[in-house]
Amino acid sequence: MNAPRTLFDKLWDSHLVLPETADTPAILYVDLHLLHEVTSPQAFDVLRAQGLKLRRPDRTLATLDHSTPTLAADADGERPYATSAAKEQVAQLEANCREFEVELHGWDSAARGIVHVIGPELGATQPGMTIVCGDSHTSTHGAFGALAFGIGTTEVGHVLAMQSLLQRKPKTLAIHVDGVLPPNVSAKDLILHVIGTIGVNGGTGHVIEYRGAAIEALSMEARMTVCNMAIEAGARAGLIAPDETTFAWLKGRPRAPQGAAWDKAVGEWRELKTDAGARYDREVHIDATEVKPTVTYGTHPGMAIAMNAPVPPARNTIEQRALDYMQAVAGKPMQGTPVNVVFLGSCTNGRLPDLREAARVLRGRRVAEGVRMLVVPGSEAVRRDAEAEGLHEIFRAAGAEWRMPGCSMCIAMNGDFAQPGQLVVSTSNRNFEGRQGKGARTVLASPATAAASAVAGVIADPRAYLTGAAA
């Protein structure tokens, strides 16, 4: 009988072209390669310079998301790019995709959107796959039981040319989330709580498998939120074993297997779980019942606490500098801190249920005087679905801006950014110094917290707005 294996072991073993040796890393086959405009141009240049072909255009999928404006084109069709360089970068991906015959979800595609939103929407992301992209939030796709991780541009070139990567086998970390999340506490609160517990480097060198009753109870979108931020704990990837929730979500999507092929695939996907008795290199237990609405108070995602808990005192000058940058005060909770900007969107929280959660808070309410709120759907599909439900009307009536899909103010390279000193309550994934604009101060939060904070004008507990809001 075979030794019991973890989910990660199964994914790793099934994609080995050559196993690792003392002298050389493993060669790992890549099932799906996602591309966007920022991290691919230099890799295509390598193909051209060396006269190489794109090995598997059928396993390559591209979109425009990072440098793209979220305001509509003008009457002449001219798009309001932040800079001519941004426009040129987008044009370059369009040209590269034409030259190398890559499927591109560009401006004219009804499926365009953030790369980690559209992969699953198209059904391109499937259990059991290896998925890479020149983007650290590729870990998102691990929600489907795929081994998915971010790579650098040199490695993008390797995958374009050889559909394979050189990799050392990472270690495994099981995060068991036991119990049930309290009402109106979301997956974002959970993952911020997890990173606050294990630390911003708590996953370095490891692939995380999230498991336990609280994880199994999550929707696919919530699972994507949790896996998305695996990298914020330094992990190579985050994984959740696929189950009936996964299969139901994927069924019928354009690139998902159809008919008999679907039944066969599901049969195989059911094997994608950690065997009883399999060993992880490390294990951590988290009690879901203890999770509260959680926010960050410092300048990395590991500096996270319940919003009503006092900010912990700095343990060294580096932490003090982070508190000073944030204008956070040790001993005082983040709840009640005045807010300038609220950003709802990103590959972490730019999906339909995220927008619904925020809309539940905003329905019939107004964004506070002096607060700017930006709502950026994760994809054209999310935008269409949200508009069909009238969510955009709720946001607009509340005084928020309803934008076109893209990464927008998460990475703030498309012209959407906050001013120096402004405090942004953001549903994105990184609160690094200057991430959302030079000198801007980011507080990471759930969509409901973001919406409640927009209404209150200060960081606010969404539960006060959600109780009875569904009526």
Next chain:
Amino acid sequence: MKPVTRIHSRTAALADENIDTDRIIPARFLTTTTREGLGKVCFNDWRYLSDGSDNPTFPLNAPDAQGCEILVAGRNFGCGSSREHAPWALLDFGIRAVLCSEIADIFCNNALKNGLLAIVISEAEHRWLLNHSGAELSIDVREQTIAIPDGGHIRFELEPFARHCLLEGVDQLGFLQQHGDAIVTYEQRVEKAA
């Protein structure tokens, strides 16, 4: 890639922990389509004041730090975004080696593939180097040692294949290309089973 065998330089230190790749190169500079010329925006928002002049409190602006090719950085250097622009910017800025007690995975991979030595050392050695900024070090990639001024040596581990590529000055793509047949065999096996 040129071979990287030995680096001899004084050190400069950035003691902050968790220096993320957004700090190394802010995202608004990522609209470039080449890998050249990013040194001028390396650490941009830390290095310059809002009027464009040098920030006197940024350690690498100090006169002593000029020309230093070895950076001793606080724990968990290079965390966050996978942007390879970070090692490109550091190299163009003149940094050829980063010494740290812990280096983020993707940054470490990206750095080594570009000939930027990303070297993990013990916490005690790391503390010593942070406290002795400006020390003259000699890094020997073949021997995997760092000679320190008192005559002692620090040993370090380097992934053997990355070390081989650094010493020979070869791109890792060549290794994948040598195994093109194995990749074809893998594809045929998987597609037959499907």
